[in-house]
Amino acid sequence: MSPARYGRYRGGPDPLAPPVDLAAALEAMSDDILEGYSPEQALREYLRRGDASTRGLDRLAGRVQQRRRDLLSRHRLGGTLDEARTLLDRAILAERGQLARDVDMDETDRAFRQMQIDDLPSSTAAAVSELADYDWASTEARQAYEQIKDLLGREMLDARFAGMKQALEGATDADRQAVTGMLSDLNDLLDKHARGEDTPEDFARFMAEHGDAFPEGPETIDELIDTLAQRAAAAQRMLRSMTAEQRRELMELSAQAFGSPELMAQLDRMDAALQGLRPGEDWSGAESFEGDQGLGLGDGTGVLQDLAELDRLAEQLSQSYAGSSLSDLDVESLARQLGDEAAVDARTLAEIERAMRDSGYLRRGADGDLRLSPRAMRRLGSSLLRDASARLADRSGARDTRLAGAAGEQTGASRPWQFGDTEPWDVTRTITNAITRTASTGGDPGHGLRLRVEDVEVHETEARTRAAVALLVDTSFSMASEGRWVPMKRTALALHHLIATRFRGDDLQLISFGRYARRMDVEELTALPAEYEQGTNLHHALLLAGRFFRSHPSMQLVLLVVTDGEPTAHLLPGGEPWFTYPPAPETLAATVAELDRVARLGTRTTFFRLGDDPGLERFLAAMARRVDGAVVAPDPEDLGSAVVGEYLRRRPGATTGGYDAA
Structure with missing residues (x-):
């Protein structure tokens, strides 16, 4: 018998290839979405760029143009x-x-x-x-x-x-x-x-x-x-x-x-x-x-x-005509001109586009535009929280970053046992793990099981103490122009997902402040575009935070403020904002007075200072001393881990240990 030879499958799409990874595609789109792109635009940009395993539309279009130039230059x-x-x-x-x-x-x-x-x-x-x-x-x-x-x-x-x-x-x-x-x-x-x-x-x-x-x-x-x-x-x-x-x-x-x-x-x-x-x-x-x-x-x-x-393919790959879709791509022509691998890339991109629309990650709003669905928001928040947790672990050594309390009500989930855990075992999951491990190594579970430490899972619990958390995020134009817009949104999404999934008894209020302040849900903040808006109205944001805290009198109160500038606006008695730069004494006085009122409610406060403005550094240091709070000055890319860490530290009943602020 002649020896068998194996090679890469070249008959079209690999029939054994795994399905497209929509979660990875959503993560790749996340920065564009947080920059203010619509999900439709972010999807288009992702399809143009592609990823590490699939060439995007721009690269395919570049190869089309190169083949066109080759034909003209050769003949x-x-x-x-x-x-x-x-x-x-x-x-x-x-x-x-x-x-x-x-x-x-x-x-x-x-x-x-x-x-x-x-x-x-x-x-x-x-x-x-x-x-x-x-x-x-x-x-x-x-x-x-x-x-x-x-x-x-x-x-x-x-x-x-x-x-x-x-x-x-x-x-x-x-x-x-x-x-x-x-x-x-x-x-x-x-x-x-x-x-x-x-x-x-x-x-x-x-x-x-x-x-x-x-x-x-x-x-x-x-x-x-x-x-x-x-x-x-x-x-x-x-x-x-x-x-x-x-x-x-x-x-x-x-x-x-x-x-x-x-x-x-x-x-x-x-x-x-x-x-x-x-x-x-x-x-x-x-x-x-x-x-x-x-x-x-x-x-x-x-x-x-x-x-x-090639000209027809270039037009199809441009996706610049009304009603364009990757289903328009003539994959057979693409294979004929660029080879089977290009056709596989095109099919993969078309499958991602179709699956993103059909999977529930994107949905049509009342205005007909595509928007992120709650499922997509959960997936994106989970990814950002995972990234923030990894950074938190890197910054603080071999630190326990499990994001659930050590005692309290069960969340319904389980997790691998770690040294020092006191939670009850999840017996079903533990036995299932042992059976799976035994069978995968060639053993027969019917002849008996031997438990190992890595088989053990415990019931996850959340602390019983509930907290009302107000996250105040600066949305003045300097946040966008200085590259802090996306980290700010990533932080809000990560914290929102943490509270929604691990501390479901807590209540989170997102408050944005530019010339005005306003309460937002996470979907609104995610889609918020950067606009040229003068004013950093921390006074108004603290006013809204105070109202939120007073509506939760039985909870522990946590105030987290993210900003890159001193207050330059405050509300007048009639409700209109008053802006001036540099900061006027009246603005600073109104802001400090509102912070004092919030502090008297028993709030635990942390300020997150972005940038190196000496005036902001002095102002926030004075504010923190005034209310027995803290100031953290992270790099923008570390903002998410800093906010999550401070939330866990400031939150009553958390068991993750202290956090060393920079």
């Missing part, structure tokens, strides 16, 4: 003229040799023939035309000359019917007559279709008689017309891409095709019919070829078809 038109000239030179050389060798020829006849040969015009087309009635003395010369007419006929047909040049090589007069008959029948069918008088039976009869000329296998007359029109339009663009001299030479030579002008008449009739039936094809374009590899009419038409196909 030049005029290959048929070059081939005709070569055959003509061969015929003339053979004729001169025969005239020199034939000692029995009449000298007058020899001189006349020599004069005809010597006086041929330099134009290939004109020389071929003058030699149409020449009585060749050399059999080899006559055969070379006849090959010119045969070549032209095959090239003219190949320009309209792919593969005709090879199919008619060495064709007999009967074969050529059959082609002429096919063209006549085709033109009659096209004329009948243009008048609306054709029937399916007419098409069936035509294909039964001439189907061998159409390897594409069209099943309807419209498919046949589409195929013919695309090729014919490419042939017209190829002629327009030639120089005026090349075009004139070719048109004059074409009269010699197969030695019969009837062929060109039938082809002209077909082109006119197709142009009328498919006016939307590009019949008038042209390309600039710059290479040195000559193309004949048939090959040149094929290259022009490739260029047209």
